[in-house]
Every structure is written in structure tokens, then in C-alpha cells.
Amino acid sequence: xxxxxxxxxxxxxxxxxxxxxxxxxxxxxxxxxxxxxxxxxxxxxxxxxxxxxxxxxxxxxxxxxxxxxxxxxxxxxxxxxxxxxxxxxxxxxxxxxxxxxxxxxxxxxxxxxxxxxxxxxxxxxxxxxxxxxxxxxxxxxxxxxxxxxxxxxxxxxxxxxxxxxxxxxxxxxxxxxxxxxxxxxxxxxxxxxxxxxxxxxxxxxxxxxxxxxxxxxxxxxxxxxxxxxxxxxxxxxxxxxxxxxxxxxxxxxxxxxxxxxxxxxxxxxxx
Ligand SMILES: [Zn+2]
Numbered sequence: 001x002x003x004x005x006x007x008x009x010x011x012x013x014x015x016x017x018x019x020x021x022x023x024x025x026x027x028x029x030x031x032x033x034x035x036x037x038x039x040x041x042x043x044x045x046x047x048x049x050x051x052x053x054x055x056x057x058x059x060x061x062x063x064x065x066x067x068x069x070x071x072x073x074x075x076x077x078x079x080x081x082x083x084x085x086x087x088x089x090x091x092x093x094x095x096x097x098x099x100x101x102x103x104x105x106x107x108x109x110x111x112x113x114x115x116x117x118x119x120x121x122x123x124x125x126x127x128x129x130x131x132x133x134x135x136x137x138x139x140x141x142x143x144x145x146x147x148x149x150x151x152x153x154x155x156x157x158x159x160x161x162x163x164x165x166x167x168x169x170x171x172x173x174x175x176x177x178x179x180x181x182x183x184x185x186x187x188x189x190x191x192x193x194x195x196x197x198x199x200x201x202x203x204x205x206x207x208x209x210x211x212x213x214x215x216x217x218x219x220x221x222x223x224x225x226x227x228x229x230x231x232x233x234x235x236x237x238x239x240x241x242x243x244x245x246x247x248x249x250x251x252x253x254x255x256x257x258x259x260x261x262x263x264x265x266x267x268x269x270x271x
Contacts, residue, residue, distance in 0.1 A: 011154055014162045015100045029081070036081055036097040039161045044084065044092045047232075049186055050172065053179040058164050059096055061174075065160035079157040098161045102152040107133035121150040183231055190232040191218075191225055194240040201241070202248065209251070217247045 018037025032038070039062070042048075042055035059082055066076035081097040104119050109132045118134040122145055131150055132140065140147055154162075164174065173179050195217065199210050217223060223243050229235055 011159065011162050014165055015154070015158065018098070018161075019100065029083070031081070031099070032083070032097055035101070036099050037158070039096045039098050039165065042094040044094045046091075047186075049182045049232075050179060053182050054168065054172075054174045055094060055096070057175040057178055058161070061164060062096065062098060062157050062160050066155065066157035068156060076157065079155050096161070098157045099155050100158045102155055104150075104152050105131055107131065107136055109133070109136040109139060119150040119152075120147045122147040186232040187230065187235070190235045191229075191240070194235050194237045195244060197237060198241040198244040201245075205248075213244065213248045213251050216251060217244050220247065 015037060018039060019033050021033035040055055040058050042051050059080070063076040063080050066079045067074060079099040083095045083097055085093050085095065087093040107119075108130050120132055120134075120137060120140075122130045122132070122140055124130075132147075137147075168174065195214050199205070199214070202210070205213070218225070220226065220243070224236070224239050
């Protein structure tokens with residue numbers, strides 16, 4: 001590895017950390033922790049909505065950055081890996097890996113070698129550059145030519161990823177509207193589940209009756225789901241059962257009254 005003064009490079013620390021290979025997992029892809037660094041994780045089977053929102057938002061942004069200004073190719077396919085791995089502690093772990101630096105050009109002298117961190121460059125007086133690999137240094141040394149280490153530029157995907165990590169260090173939500181939409185959807189799903197559970201006590205209600213009672217309950221602005229709860233974890237199934245039962249009682253009472261007050265066929269309607 002060529003020694004460079006990289007202290008002034010704000011991306012260097014993030015790049016270095018992202019390329020540290022953890023000891024506790026198996027990897028099937030030799031790009032991981034060599035050219036591609038780990039940026040963000042998400043325990044897919046967990047129910048952490050913020051973690052999911054940040055992961056999906058980051059993935060979209062990093063892919064878009066990789067492809068931006070490159071209409072000819074989907075660079076994100078090579079530069080961004082959305083990996084899913086079994087993990088002993090987390091079950092299923094999704095990880096975004098991002099290629100840290102651009103691919104190095106092949107060595108101009110031997111036309112071999114792809115190690116991005118072992119390249120050198122000799123610059124002619126005219127400004128023309130010759131990039132060559134570690135194995136070809138002897139030829140330049142014998143000629144007494146001096147040359148510099150050459151490290152390829154950071155990829156657009158990695159620059160975006162570093163920006164995202166920096167933002168997350170300061171504030172935990174990448175996209176407020178994505179996060180609150182996911183939270184709202186999870187809340188609605190849990191509430192629906194709780195209603196369906198409450199309906200199981202009334203198995204002889206028809207589908208139409210059950211649906212109409214549920215609509216009354218869900219449109220009740222004095223119910224807990226409108227006054228108190230905002231997140232999935234707020235939903236109390238016992239309260240849902242109790243409030244649903246109340247709406248069911250009034251529904252059937254109204255139905256019975258309507259039936260009693262209905263005109264009877266063949267009889268004149270009382271004036
Ligand atoms: Zn070479």
C-alpha cells in the first residue's frame with residue numbers, strides 16, 4: 001500500500017472503517033471488504049421501522065448517485081451490493097456494500113494487475129502519465145525515474161454513502177416523510193389485525209355486518225385509535241375488543257329498532 005498523507009481526507013476514515021472485515025460472519029463474495037466496504041445494516045426480520053426506512057432510503061440514494069450522469073451503464077449494479085446474509089445473532093442481516101474507489105486502469109507496462117491500492121504513476125514533462133503496477137516498479141527504478149503512488153478516486157456511490165453516514169451521525173432519520181409513512185402503515189396494519197381478532201368472538205355475524213361495524217369503529221373519532229394511539233406498539237388489543245363490542249351493540253340495537261319501526265307489508269302506514 002503506497003503511503004499517502006491522507007489525514008486531510010475526510011472520506012479516508014469512513015473508507016477505512018467500512019473495509020474492516022468482521023470476524024464473525026462468512027462471506028461468499030471476494031469483493032466484500034476488499035473493494036467494497038460495508039455501509040449500513042438492517043435486521044430484516046426485526047420490526048425496527050426507522051432502521052428499514054433509513055436502509056431503503058440510503059440504498060435508493062446511493063444507487064442514484066452511482067448512476068447519475070452515466071446514461072450508458074447501470075454502474076450501481078457493480079458499485080452497490082444489497083446483500084442478505086444469515087447471521088448468528090440477527091437472523092437475517094441486510095447490508096449495503098459500496099465500491100470505495102474507481103477501478104484502476106490495467107498496468108500500462110505489463111497490462112496486468114487489478115489491485116487498486118498498488119499503482120504508481122510516472123509523469124512526463126509534457127504532463128502525460130504512465131500508470132504501472134507494483135511488479136513493474138523495477139523497470140522505472142533501473143531508469144532512475146521517480147514516480148508517485150496513484151490511488152483511484154472515490155466512487156460517486158461511496159461519496160454519497162459517506163455523506164449519508166455523516167448525516168446519520170448527526171440526526172437518526174434520513175427521510176422524515178418515508179419514515180412517518182412506514183410508521184403509519186404499520187400502525188394501520190396492527191389496528192386492522194386487532195379488529196380482526198376482536199371479530200373472532202362474533203363468528204355468526206355476517207361478513208357485511210362485521211364490515212359495517214368495523215367501519216363505524218374505525219371512523220369513531222372518540223375511540224382510542226383516534227385520540228391516543230399513533231404507532232403500532234400503542235395498539236392495545238383488549239381496548240380494541242372492548243370498543244368494537246360497544247359499536248357492535250349499538251349497531252344491532254339500531255338494526256332492531258329500524259326493523260320494529262318498519263311498516264308491515266299489507267298494512268296502511270299510520271298517519
Ligand atoms: Zn505491471
